[in-house]
Amino acid sequence: MKAYIISIGDELLLGQTVNTNASLIGEKLSNLNIDVTKISVIGDDASVIRDEFNNAWINSDIVLVTGGLGPTHDDVTRNCVVKFFKTNLSLNEDVLKDIIELFAKWEREITDINKDQANVPEIAEVIRNNKGTAPGYWIEKDDKIFVVMPGVPYEMEEMMNSFVIPKILEMGLDKQGLVRRLILNTTGIPESHLFERLGDLEEILGEAKLAFLPNQYGVKLRITVKGEDEETVNNNLIEVEQKIRAKAGRFIFGKNHETLENVVGKLLEKRDLTISVAESCTGGSLANHLTNVSGSSKYFDRGVVSYSNASKVEILKVDEDVIIEHGAVSREVAMQMAEGVRSTSGTDIGVSTTGIMGPTGATTDKPVGLVYIGYCDEKVCTARKVVFGGDRLLNKQRTVQAALDLVRRQVLGISLDD
Amino acid sequence: MKAYIISIGDELLLGQTVNTNASLIGEKLSNLNIDVTKISVIGDDASVIRDEFNNAWINSDIVLVTGGLGPTHDDVTRNCVVKFFKTNLSLNEDVLKDIIELFAKWEREITDINKDQANVPEIAEVIRNNKGTAPGYWIEKDDKIFVVMPGVPYEMEEMMNSFVIPKILEMGLDKQGLVRRLILNTTGIPESHLFERLGDLEEILGEAKLAFLPNQYGVKLRITVKGEDEETVNNNLIEVEQKIRAKAGRFIFGKNHETLENVVGKLLEKRDLTISVAESCTGGSLANHLTNVSGSSKYFDRGVVSYSNASKVEILKVDEDVIIEHGAVSREVAMQMAEGVRSTSGTDIGVSTTGIMGPTGATTDKPVGLVYIGYCDEKVCTARKVVFGGDRLLNKQRTVQAALDLVRRQVLGISLDD
Numbered sequence: 001m002k003a004y005i006i007s008i009g010d011e012l013l014l015g016q017t018v019n020t021n022a023s024l025i026g027e028k029l030s031n032l033n034i035d036v037t038k039i040s041v042i043g044d045d046a047s048v049i050r051d052e053f054n055n056a057w058i059n060s061d062i063v064l065v066t067g068g069l070g071p072t073h074d075d076v077t078r079n080c081v082v083k084f085f086k087t088n089l090s091l092n093e094d095v096l097k098d099i100i101e102l103f104a105k106w107e108r109e110i111t112d113i114n115k116d117q118a119n120v121p122e123i124a125e126v127i128r129n130n131k132g133t134a135p136g137y138w139i140e141k142d143d144k145i146f147v148v149m150p151g152v153p154y155e156m157e158e159m160m161n162s163f164v165i166p167k168i169l170e171m172g173l174d175k176q177g178l179v180r181r182l183i184l185n186t187t188g189i190p191e192s193h194l195f196e197r198l199g200d201l202e203e204i205l206g207e208a209k210l211a212f213l214p215n216q217y218g219v220k221l222r223i224t225v226k227g228e229d230e231e232t233v234n235n236n237l238i239e240v241e242q243k244i245r246a247k248a249g250r251f252i253f254g255k256n257h258e259t260l261e262n263v264v265g266k267l268l269e270k271r272d273l274t275i276s277v278a279e280s281c282t283g284g285s286l287a288n289h290l291t292n293v294s295g296s297s298k299y300f301d302r303g304v305v306s307y308s309n310a311s312k313v314e315i316l317k318v319d320e321d322v323i324i325e326h327g328a329v330s331r332e333v334a335m336q337m338a339e340g341v342r343s344t345s346g347t348d349i350g351v352s353t354t355g356i357m358g359p360t361g362a363t364t365d366k367p368v369g370l371v372y373i374g375y376c377d378e379k380v381c382t383a384r385k386v387v388f389g390g391d392r393l394l395n396k397q398r399t400v401q402a403a404l405d406l407v408r409r410q411v412l413g414i415s416l417d418d
Numbered sequence: 419m420k421a422y423i424i425s426i427g428d429e430l431l432l433g434q435t436v437n438t439n440a441s442l443i444g445e446k447l448s449n450l451n452i453d454v455t456k457i458s459v460i461g462d463d464a465s466v467i468r469d470e471f472n473n474a475w476i477n478s479d480i481v482l483v484t485g486g487l488g489p490t491h492d493d494v495t496r497n498c499v500v501k502f503f504k505t506n507l508s509l510n511e512d513v514l515k516d517i518i519e520l521f522a523k524w525e526r527e528i529t530d531i532n533k534d535q536a537n538v539p540e541i542a543e544v545i546r547n548n549k550g551t552a553p554g555y556w557i558e559k560d561d562k563i564f565v566v567m568p569g570v571p572y573e574m575e576e577m578m579n580s581f582v583i584p585k586i587l588e589m590g591l592d593k594q595g596l597v598r599r600l601i602l603n604t605t606g607i608p609e610s611h612l613f614e615r616l617g618d619l620e621e622i623l624g625e626a627k628l629a630f631l632p633n634q635y636g637v638k639l640r641i642t643v644k645g646e647d648e649e650t651v652n653n654n655l656i657e658v659e660q661k662i663r664a665k666a667g668r669f670i671f672g673k674n675h676e677t678l679e680n681v682v683g684k685l686l687e688k689r690d691l692t693i694s695v696a697e698s699c700t701g702g703s704l705a706n707h708l709t710n711v712s713g714s715s716k717y718f719d720r721g722v723v724s725y726s727n728a729s730k731v732e733i734l735k736v737d738e739d740v741i742i743e744h745g746a747v748s749r750e751v752a753m754q755m756a757e758g759v760r761s762t763s764g765t766d767i768g769v770s771t772t773g774i775m776g777p778t779g780a781t782t783d784k785p786v787g788l789v790y791i792g793y794c795d796e797k798v799c800t801a802r803k804v805v806f807g808g809d810r811l812l813n814k815q816r817t818v819q820a821a822l823d824l825v826r827r828q829v830l831g832i833s834l835d836d
Binding site: 022043106108191210213277284287301304314393396 | 458714
């Protein structure tokens, strides 16, 4: 079972939009053991689109197309589908009803160009859209499948979840071959050090495969195991995981799509601990990450984004003299901020960040990228110094990651050393 | 001048990594009037990679490859380059020096697999990497260009900026044809309404082209003008922009890559206004957006993430009885939060958010997606009700966007009506 993804839209070639759709589809298909062999991105040009339809149709078993189904003049995908499959458009009453209802819910007036979206290729089974006006199409021909979905990410995702994936499962297209993947998420160690730490990969892996995927937050380790039966494959995966954990366990914070904020959240909830944060350099991003987790109100009490020195003194009770003596970016202030937010909010843990995110703000003794992260609980009050690079947004993201990892390690009692 | 981008990495096909590299390269090339005709994504498989190299080489003038240059066993791009160009590897002393220095700066021990990265294809001019260990390659042959860069986004971006773009300019490859694009960023109006509001597109556009690019934050309008000379093209672009602004000006907050937080930041700085924020449902994301702007400490004083009711009362001086009577998610509490953060911080403006982000938390009279955004300044204290959907992260992002737009409209004196 080979899949081919086609993403349509000039905005993707021009780099105005990042192609998150292809990643999402790729992930969902690979979870069903369907191999995505290629993703191609092309513009809103009818002849190029039809050529690529042809190319994909010849080289794969299932083609998934997104984009170009909007109501305006620059969307040409529907007509390309009609011509490629030599079919016609006809009005679908269900879709028309969906569109009318959607506009009523939004309390917006419906337009003729939206109504026209209810005209669909006759050959297609319609995929209803409950988050937008463009329906998707499911087409079966010559033992192959051709799926067309809107380019708006959350509309496409809803169609994948509610129609495409269930349909693939129903048709039994996912049963070919047995592959299992596991990702171990690490943070706080560079790729080459992790590689060296693991040592003899052949001994760890046997027949399994391992990929190193570095990004700004850390390195993901992707283990892939193939085999004949479910039990052997799963046991093999567990064995490899255990061997890797034995070598680099302290750096592994979670599996697959687990984020550090999810892991920390679960940990706090399990231990019945509450947390508050005092942010200077991360400017709200640490609180934002923590509150991205549904249910975070159980352990997250409050955050203070103390950008001005006055706010550090007024809300967090930081000693003004300490700021004058050591500077706002210092170990001392980080600790007072963490303790201040902890004591004023009455939470178990207080965490703080203060640093120079750049591109400006460096002094002779404090470079851009210098950060102190404070952590206080009932027993410990400490601060960790880290030095990042010159990119403001990257520095914010890395500081948040390091602060969350500091909480994880402190709560779990894992050494802060490399 | 046709460009072809190849992104290499199983993680891209499996959807574990979103392909931001291709967007960045596409954008930079299109700014130089170089047409990106196709982006293809393939896995770490040597034979597939060499086939795609061949395909791209035949169909374009410049090929840009990213990914698969890392130090570990799963990176095969370097060897594919060697075979495709029938060349050999040889040690580059400059690159070796770079790698040694980088590890010294990080205070990390260097490894043999990193040193091996200094072996580069003989046919290539080396692109130095000052953010990581893998060098890039610039290869010229048969009047065509072949560029290979690492897949780590910030390393690739640095190479594009410091080497590839300057080299393209130096060779005069950007001078073919005259195309100018302008994006007008709108928020607060659906695509079809914007389309109707603009009315007769032929009258507005003449020979220009217009694309509607919707995303969760709003709709981007991309105007494209082609022509013979710079002056005519620019005048044409200005004319189209003015006609669009005459019809939908209040929804347009900025151009091209301007974000709403940048626009609001500039506006506050220009008017010499300061701001503080009190966030419940957005959990720090509003402060985070504001502080993503370099220099934001000039106008951003502080933020309070008042997740618990206690923190609303203690820090923001919200009346506890009002919370009990109207609920934390209410117009009254939104206004008290905005006024509370404004008066306690002494800023000119106070903004607040309170809402039900989901997926849980709905009550009989308050659905998931219900949000109140408060705004107070010296003269006005108001709150705006908005209703979004069921997705937690999307709701947070949309609330931040609506809050920033509320500030923009209030400061500029633009009506809040559609």
